[in-house]
Amino acid sequence: MSDAALPPLTIVEIQRRVGAELDRIGSVIDELGVLFAEAGEELSLVGGPVRDAMLGRLQSDLDFTTSALPDVTERLVSGWADAVWDMGRSFGTIGCRKGPWQVEITTYRSESYDPDSRKPAVDFGDNLEGDLGRRDFSVNSMAVRVPSRDFVDPFGGIVDLAERVLRTPGAPEDSFSDDPLRMMRAARFAAQLGFAVAPEVVAAMTEMAGRIEIISAERVRDELVRLVCAPHPRLGLTLLVDTGLAAYVLPELPALALERDEHHRHKDVYEHTLTVLEQSIDLEHRLGGAPDFVSRFAALMHDVGKPKTRRFESGGTVTFHHHDVVGAKLTRKRMQALRFSNHDIDAVATLVELHLRFHGYGSGEWTDSAVRRYVRDAGDQLERLHILTRADCTTRNQRKADRLRRTYDSLEERIARLSEEEELASIRPDLDGNQIMAILGVGPGREIGDAYKFLLELRMDEGPQSPEAAEAALRAWWSTRPGQTT
Ligand code: ATP
Ligand code: MG
DSSP states (O other): OOGGGSOOOOHHHHHHHHHHHHHHTHHHHHHHHHHHHHTTOOEEEESHHHHHHHTTOOOSEEEEEESSOHHHHHHHHHTTSSEEEEEEGGGTEEEEEETTEEEEEEEOBOOBOOTTOSSOBOOBOSOHHHHHHTSSOGGGSOEEETTTOOEEOTTOHHHHHHHTEEOOSSOHHHHHHHOTHHHHHHHHHHHHHOOEEOHHHHHHHHHHGGGGGGSOHHHHHHHHHHHHTSSOHHHHHHHHHHHTOHHHHOTHHHHGGGOBOTTOOSOBHHHHHHHHHHHHHHTGGGGTSSOOHHHHHHHHHTTTTHHHHOEEOTTSOEEOTTHHHHHHHHHHHHHHHTTOOHHHHHHHHHHHHHTTGGGGSTTTOOOHHHHHHHHHHHGGGHHHHHHHHHHTOOOSOHHHHHHHHHHHHHHHHHHHHHHHHHHHHTOOOSSOHHHHHHHHTOOSSHHHHHHHHHHHHHHHHHOOOOHHHHHHHHHHHHHTSTTOOO
16 A cells, blocks of 8 residues: 555644754764854755655755855865765765765755756856755655755645655656656656655656656666665556556556457556565565565566567467577676676576576475575575566466465475585595505504594584594504504
């Protein structure tokens, strides 16, 4: 469920939260505010941290906007911060750290885009309201001046936040034509905050979806990753599909909506895919619990080979032969176009390619070598493959679902047992036959076999030994044998 469906927050409650959060970070914002005020400059907490303080989810990132030019900002924070760095002086941003706080201070902007260029042209502005007016959504266009703590909200962000809705400060068409990436950001914030997107914003996204093509693949990718890793990815993804943006940035996803699944139920592969994604999120505790992009994206892409491989057989059945292999290829192509790292591409493509393998397991018919091959082919993606395969079961037939789950449990148990046995089987004594013969001064024969067994027992009982310790133990054992001296 999206948070937008929750009852609206009250303004009083929001103000109480923001007050409490600002008190919590009071020492940092007050010190910094005084520093800038004494130099005759304005400084305000702005954007994400103001929004998140209102939602009671302020993290350690503190973004500020200021009248000071970057060189002045750098000079002012130098004596105060624990570390200072240049985040992009030409864009006006100086970064610094103070204790646990990551601080970014950006000079007021009055940014305009050259429609033919992919790079924003930056003009520094001279007032806070102008800076806020160039931001993406009203809930991101609020500021708190420091040290006075005056609240500045020219576009009704607090009301939109209470209603959990994303609106642009001005006309959405103007905003998106200045920077089409904001359309992706609408979907990203919907997924992160669980907010609805205002109808006029959805309409502008729908009308202007094609403009996303002027944005670099890297910037699109970064927003997509944030969306997929958010708490409500379904909200963001359905918005991308419904507005037509997905047709440009991830066309494999809307293509799934045309397909009926192989059981002819009224549940198409697209809906199945969103459910698999949510089920795989529910299993992320197996990976430590943090949002895992590779696992989530593999869930999203696992069936993208289906549209291309669909065949209607005589007798009315539908097949998708080799949709795993075809899907892995399409996944690679898409991730390359979005400039993902080879590491991520290999990981996701491996999962897509292997997501069906388990269905050959039947009720446990695999030989040990088939189990070993499964483990080897999954390599370091094995845990994610367990998640994907389990999440890929969306049948409403509870008995069938239980049976699949138990069968997969037994496969995991077999993998654990085999790997334990094989680890044991691969244990060798700390000295080999040649070393034993050299130490004892005897040639091959039964005695060397006995010595080898003795050392293997020692290794099993006491774990690995240094060569010196193994040699000493071997000599002690040898000397106790009837008629032996060394
Ligand atoms: P997060 O917690 O994910 O970092 P955020 O709100 O800080 O959320 P950022 O992408 O870090 O998001 O951007 C910081 C602020 O800068 C935003 O709150 C917004 O006001 C503004 N902003 C960033 N990118 C754009 C953009 N493309 N167009 C307009 N405003 C933007
Ligand atoms: Mg931020």
